Amino acid sequence: MAGLTRRGLLRAGLGALPLVQLPMTRQALAAAGVPVGAAVMIEDLRSDPRIKDALIRYCDVVVPMNELKWEALRHSRAGFDYSAADEVITFARRNGKGLRGHTLVWHDGLPAWARTIGSRAEAERELTLHIETVVARYRGIMPVWDVVNEVVSHEAPPDAPLRDSIWLRHLGPGYIETAFRLAAAADPKARLVINDYDLENTGARTARRRAEILRLIRSLKDKGVPVHGLGMQAHLYAEREIDVGGLQQFLAELARLEVSLAITELDVIDWRLPADVAARDAAAARLVAGFLKTVIDVRKPESVITWGLTDRSSWISGTFRRSDGLPNRPLPLDADYRPKPMMRVLEGVRRGWN
Ligand code: XIL
Numbered sequence: 426m427a428g429l430t431r432r433g434l435l436r437a438g439l440g441a442l443p444l445v446q447l448p449m450t451r452q453a454l455a456a457a458g459v460p461v462g463a464a465v466m467i468e469d470l471r472s473d474p475r476i477k478d479a480l481i482r483y484c485d486v487v488v489p490m491n492e493l494k495w496e497a498l499r500h501s502r503a504g505f506d507y508s509a510a511d512e513v514i515t516f517a518r519r520n521g522k523g524l525r526g527h528t529l530v531w532h533d534g535l536p537a538w539a540r541t542i543g544s545r546a547e548a549e550r551e552l553t554l555h556i557e558t559v560v561a562r563y564r565g566i567m568p569v570w571d572v573v574n575e576v577v578s579h580e581a582p583p584d585a586p587l588r589d590s591i592w593l594r595h596l597g598p599g600y601i602e603t604a605f606r607l608a609a610a611a612d613p614k615a616r617l618v619i620n621d622y623d624l625e626n627t628g629a630r631t632a633r634r635r636a637e638i639l640r641l642i643r644s645l646k647d648k649g650v651p652v653h654g655l656g657m658q659a660h661l662y663a664e665r666e667i668d669v670g671g672l673q674q675f676l677a678e679l680a681r682l683e684v685s686l687a688i689t690e691l692d693v694i695d696w697r698l699p700a701d702v703a704a705r706d707a708a709a710a711r712l713v714a715g716f717l718k719t720v721i722d723v724r725k726p727e728s729v730i731t732w733g734l735t736d737r738s739s740w741i742s743g744t745f746r747r748s749d750g751l752p753n754r755p756l757p758l759d760a761d762y763r764p765k766p767m768m769r770v771l772e773g774v775r776r777g778w779n
Contacts, residue, residue: 458777459726460523462486463734464690467509470516475762477516479734483757483768485775486728487517488525488689494534498559502538505558514566525689525730526563528571528620529556530604532590540591548595553607560611569727571620571656571689572608573601577641579623581633586640601641602650609651620656620689624675625716627668635675642682654727655679656689657720660741661712664697669719676723686724688717690732692755693767696745705754710766717774729774736760 462484469476480487491497492510499505517524528534530552542548560570578588587593592600601619608617619642624635638655645652661667679686693709720726733739733756741755752760757768 459721459774460485460728461771461775462488462523462525462728462730464488464490464527464730464732465513465734466490466738467492467512469738470513473737476734476738479758479762480516480522481520483734483764483771484522486523486525486730487513487520488527488730489513490527490733491534493526493559494528494531495539495555496534496536499539499555500536502536505562507562514563518566523728524567524569525687525728526567526570526615527689528574529559529608530572530576530592530600531574532588532592533575535591542591542595545595548591548600549603552592552596552600552604556604556607557611560608560615564612564615567612567615569616569618569654569687570608572604572617572652574620575622576601576619577621577634577637580630581637583633586633586637602645602648605645605650605652616653616685617651618654618656618687618689619652620658622658622660622690624657625659625667625672625719626662626665627671628665631668632671635671639675639678639682642679642684646682646684652684654685654687656687658690658732659688659716660690660692660694660732661716662694662697663708663712667712667716667719672719673723676720680724685727686720687727688720688729691729692732692739692741694741694745695754696741696747700749700751702754706765706767709754710770713767714770714773717770721774729771731756731771734758735762737762 463480465476465480465487489510492513497509514524542551576588578585587598605617608615621638623631642652676686693712695705695709698705698708735758736754736756737760739753739755742753745753747753757765757771759765
């Protein structure tokens with residue numbers, strides 16, 4: 426691709442970083458100017474004016490990180506509370522940013538009352554009410570929804586490929602089809618996405634997960650279910666290897682299924698990387714550049730979104746703590762909002778690297 430030639434990389438400031446060399450393709454040339462963005466949580470938006478400036482400066486798309494989850498919208502069983510979601514969405518719209526809706530159906534992020542849903546009838550009633558209400562409220566505002574999040578089970582064994590959840594338990598695998606149909610009915614123009622993680626590395630488990638995603642999308646499409654895109658979360662483990670061949674084949678299959686692609690939660694899990702900050706940041710940038718090149722060589726994503734913008738605020742710090750106790754550095758800005766090498770990669774993607 427034009428963007429990942431030596432020259433392009435030099436301009437992006439990454440000339441010194443060794444990258445896997447792949448042939449330049451026409452699709453890759455067309456990758457000029459992929460919109461980039463970040464998720465942000467309401468607590469940060471309210472408390473730190475610097476995050477607003479950074480989102481305005483670096484992002485085309487802003488994603489409410491937690492504010493559209495059940496936990497936030499339906500903390501009380503009695504009604505819907507849009508206050509936090511609306512604050513993020515209003516900020517994005519006022520500043521001309523695109524949006525993604527995350528997420529309508531997830532096994533996690535549920536308020537306590539929803540975790541006790543106890544029957545098929547109740548599950549159906551609450552799921553229907555939720556999707557109809559939320560999607561209709563943001564009709565014409567939210568262009569794309571992660572309709573289902575993380576529905577493939579972690580190990581994806583052939584006999585239990587779908588994740589255990591209150592939805593699967595009470596409604597069976599058909600809840601996925603139901604969710605997409607409900608979302609489409611509530612906003613026929615919204616783009617409807619299946620979002621999932623661990624699709625990029627080598628190994629049998631990841632290969633099974635990719636196969637299951639394809640199987641799921643194919644079976645939905647065969648039934649005429651409106652599924653328009655796949656979101657790859659892309660929480661990248663620095664110690665794991667990107668399966669270049671497997672991933673590219675997967676993305677080619679997706680294209681044949683006429684499903685679009687977005688990178689929805691990009692960050693680097695740096696718990697096993699060296700302590701040295703410069704070395705760590707360079708390795709993280711190299712990983713992100715190599716991953717995005719692998720993707721863009723086959724498929725231009727709709728957008729590339731990082732899960733947060735600054736190392737000051739990331740779920741990685743809570744979930745993948747380093748054994749040396751040093752703070753994690755998973756995102757494109759450091760804790761003082763200074764751009765790291767990863768940001769140069771993303772700015773390259775945004776510009777098209779020419
Ligand atoms: C995480 C948020 O970043 C945290 O702030 C929150 O406490 C838990 O959820 N996969 C997803 C995201 O799809 O919704 C998760 O976000 C991270 C993993």
